[in-house]
Amino acid sequence: MQVDIWRIPDEELSPVRRVCYEIIKVASLAIRFFTTKRVVNQASALTYSTLLAIVPILAVVFAIARGFGYNKYIEVWFLDSFSSQPQVAEVIVGFVNSYLVHTKSGIFLGVGLIFMLYTVMMLVNNIELTFNEIWQVKKKRSIFRTITDYLSMFFLFPILIVVSSGLSLFLATMANSMDDFLLLGSTLKFFIDATPYFLMCLLFIALYVLMPNTHVKVKNAIVPGILSGIAMQMVQFVYIHSQMWVTGYNAIYGSFAALPLFMLWVQISWTICLFGAELTYTSQNLDFYDYDAHTDDISHRYQLMISALLMSRICRRFADGKAAPSADDLRKETGIPIRIVNDLLFKLAEAKMVIEVSSDEKGATSVFVPAESLDNLSVGVMIDRLEAQGSWKLDLPLSNLMNAEWGRAVVMRMGYLKQAKDVKLEDLVERS
Template identity: 65%
Template sequence: MQVGIWRVSRDDTSPLRFLLLEVLKKLMLAIRFFTTKRVVNEAAALTYSTLLAIVPILAVVFAIARGFGYNKYIEMWFRDAFQSQPQAADIIIGFVNSYLVHTKSGVFLGIGLVFMLYTVLMLINNVEMTFNEIWQVKKQRSIFRTFTDYLAMLLLFPILIVVTSGLSIFMATVVDHLPDVTLLDPVKRFLIDLLPYGLMSAMFIGLYVFMPNTHVKVRNVIVPGILAGVAMQWLQLFYINSQIWVSSYNAIYGSFAALPLFMLWVQISWIICLFGAELCYTNQNLEYYDYNTNTADISHRYRILLCAMIMSCICKRFDKGGKPYNAFELREETNIPIRIVNDLLYKLIEAHLVIGISSDEKGEQTRYMPAMNIEKLSLGVMIDSLEAQGKWKIDLAIGKHYGKLWGKAMEMRRKYLHESRAILLKDL
């Protein structure tokens, strides 16, 4: 079944069944990538970064809220968001208030300010790196775009929280002042209950679109964003409704129980977030995948063949003066799955056989062209460059093992590479 469903075309079955198969394939791919790439470990690393950055981030949020006169409301919003972790909420708010008091007195204007910026930027950078790994993006943001994007996020995120919390309070007030009509009561309750799901889903959708350093189509993140938002709200309800378990945990660990419970809640939250990112990736790239293709499973000989196919296309296009290929165009030209195309292009760049050209604009497709004169870029040069990657040195006394046959074997290899240099990649 795992192989068969990937060969079912739209014409082979009914539209409804084909849609269900598409959903199943996306889910299977997301689970496979989630487990093979050890995303749970990434969630644990992000949990550590979150613990370091949460107080500085909330200090900025509370400071901006006080500037707008929303300090009481933002605290209510925060306690409501952490209603499953009331002890952790009390501790964090205490830290934030102390942080703001000391900042006003000038204690943290030096090293403390640097540490605050470092922890926040480290968290954002770790999140970006994790999302880029999920999206198979090798290129990070430039220094300029990192500075501008991160600064915009630091400024907009607190304002967005303040505005959304104010909107929640406004809608709740409007609903409370509506006339008491029996038929409208279920509608009012439904709107109040639906609002947290909508805000949480919108937050995930924005995160999935903005964070990866590649073009993410909004239509492909709506459903994963909603699912992640709903899962987060269910996580909150689970923690709230499991007070018996929490009480027994408190009996064992006492006041220290707030920290491990909060860390567990943060890690599960990141797991939900990252699995939603995997769903976004598979949702956008399903048509380019074959379930049984994995670069690590490809033999060395076949990898050389695939690299030769890609290099041949790039060199031919360059020789004709055409526009360089991007990864998706190479996939269409060679029928090699896009995940393998991206991995092989990265290897070719590391071997200095290909260079990637792109502007600094997010979502701009990187295009690839030869890194040397195509009249010298032969099959032998490609094989030698790829096989020379890595360190060729190991502290072993291997010289004593050499004999006449070793010399003959090395001479045969040199002859093989020499003959291969007569075949130019543009002529393949």
């Protein structure tokens, strides 16, 4: 039955059954990737990074807010957001205020600011690397885009907090003044109660779309973002209403119990976040999983053959004066799964066989063109460059280990590559 679900054409299914099958496929793939890729371990690593960076991050946020006169809004928002962790929230606010008091002398604008920004960027970089691994993206942001993207997100964060806090206060004031209007008052109270859910869902959707260094469609991030936001609010609700369950735990550890409970809460939060990222990835790439294979599972000989197929299409399009193909164009032409296409194109680009051209660094319009003249691009050149990839070599006295048969083998290999260089990659495809 599992094979049937994956192999039945959509044309043979009713709209309702097609949607049900897609939900089952997305959920099953997300759960499988979540377990096989050890995402829980990645959530643990992000938990550790969050604990290291939370005080410096909030210190910068509070400092920016105080510069605009919004420090009270920030503190109220933070305490409300950590209502399930009141002891931890008070301790962190105390640390932040103490940190800022000791940096008023001007150090905050020097070494302190550099250290805090470095801590923030390292945390966000770890988040991006985790998301890129989920999305199987190997290309990192450039240094310029890293600095601009990270800092823009970081400095917009307190502004969004102030706006959302102000909106909540405005709605609360309006609701209190409309008690006489039964319908309007209850409607506003509903919106006030739903505001945390809406903001949390919006935060997750933005994170799933913006954080990976690839093009993520907003429509594929909406449902995972909503599910993650609701799950986070449910975790908050369960934690707040389950304090009686941890009474014995508090009796043993005392005030120190707040730290492991806070770490557990952060761990669960990152686990929810990363599972939502897996859902987003599988939702967008569901059509590409007819074959569940990866380049690590393919023999070296077969990788060379598939690379030749991809290179032949790229070179033939270039020779015919047609538009350069994208990774998805090559997938459609050859039937090769998109993950294998992306992996091999990355290796071909590293081997200086192709050049990735994109007007958008996140890859929305990436196309691939030959890296040099077509006369130089042959099967032999491709094999030689792909097999020569790598920067680490053993410094061994090979001359002492080789004999006449070694020399004969080397000559035979050189002859093989010379013959393969006579086969142009563009000639592997019939002219249109």
